[in-house]
Amino acid sequence: MVVKKAADGAFVVIHGYKRVRALRRLGRDTVGASCWPGEEAEALIVTRLMQTAEPETALEQSWLLAELHERFGLSLEELARHFGGTR
Numbered sequence: 831m832v833v834k835k836a837a838d839g840a841f842v843v844i845h846g847y848k849r850v851r852a853l854r855r856l857g858r859d860t861v862g863a864s865c866w867p868g869e870e871a872e873a874l875i876v877t878r879l880m881q882t883a884e885p886e887t888a889l890e891q892s893w894l895l896a897e898l899h900e901r902f903g904l905s906l907e908e909l910a911r912h913f914g915g916t917r
Contacts, residue, residue, distance in 0.1 A: 831877060832863045833870045842870055845877040 831845040843850055844866060853861050866873035895913070898904045906917045 831866055831873060833866045833868075833873045835870070841865070844870070844873045 832841040832843055834841055841863070843863075846861075846863065850861055866876070895909055898909060899906065904912075909915075910917050
C-alpha cells in the first residue's frame with residue numbers, strides 16, 4: 831500500500847516493505863501497489879488496525895497453501911487437517 835504525497839507527487843510505502851525489499855533483491859524495479867486515497871497518517875492507522883484485526887490475508891494464506899501443496903506435496907486433506915479447514 832502506498833500514499834501519494836501532495837507536495838511532490840512521490841509515493842510513500844505504507845505497507846509491504848518486505849515485498850519491496852524482496853523484489854529489489856530479485857533485481858526488479860517495479861511493483862504493483864494499492865494507492866490509499868487519503869493522507870499518510872490515516873493510511874498508517876488503517877493498516878495498523880488491519881494488521882491487528884487480521885494477521886494475514888486470504889491471499890497470503892492461499893499462497894502458503896499453494897506452496898505447501900505444489901512444492902512440498904502435501905495433499906489437500908493434510909492441509910485441511912493442519913489448518914483446521916476442509917478440503
